[in-house]
Amino acid sequence: MPLMNSLTKSLLAAAPVALVAACGSAPTPAPDDTAAAAPMVYVSSLRSPSSIATCLEDRLPRVRASQAGGATELAVGSSSNASYLVTLTPSGNGSVVRVMHDPSASSDPPEEEMRFHIARCTI
Template identity: 55%
Template sequence: MKRLILLAPLAVLAACGSSRGPESSASAEPMVYASSARPASEIARCLDSRLSRVHVSKNNGVTDLTIGSSSNSSYFISLTPSGHGSVIKVVRGTGDDPPEEELRFAIARCTT
């Protein structure tokens, strides 16, 4: 019983912690998870040409795209190279520009 009482404050503190941005979104449930035969660089270029406010970065071979304003991103897209193309993971952010339908259409056009 004493252990439980001693651990309760730690559990409360752990529950209160939060993080923001792509790091927290990377572990969120993806709204799109697919694979494509196209390379990540080609998909990134295509999405950049079809959507506005696309910010591209690379980290350990993974191409990360942030869609929307830098302070209120709408979507986080990870393009991970695979043996036969790329794996696409999309997580929703806090913004709503572009609308989800427009994003899904762009992804469909750029990954086939």
């Protein structure tokens, strides 16, 4: 029983530190830049960038792929003003996927559909 009391006291003592650490975050952009700077989706996947790109190209209309450094970029939407920019960056075990949506651009395809296909292609 003394071990349990000791463990409980240790956990209670560590709780405030854990809460402070959980609340900390990186600096955020100014309020007017937040919508444009925050990714709509930011996720890691065990699938390779080429596998995710192929999957998205098969499921979404109007996808244009390009290379930027070591990353693959997919512009989704009209050719003159893409609605979404998907960046697929290789990582140790797969890919990091970042999806940006310009609030001033159209939502073509609709955001719900885009999120569904991102989820489907990254699993």
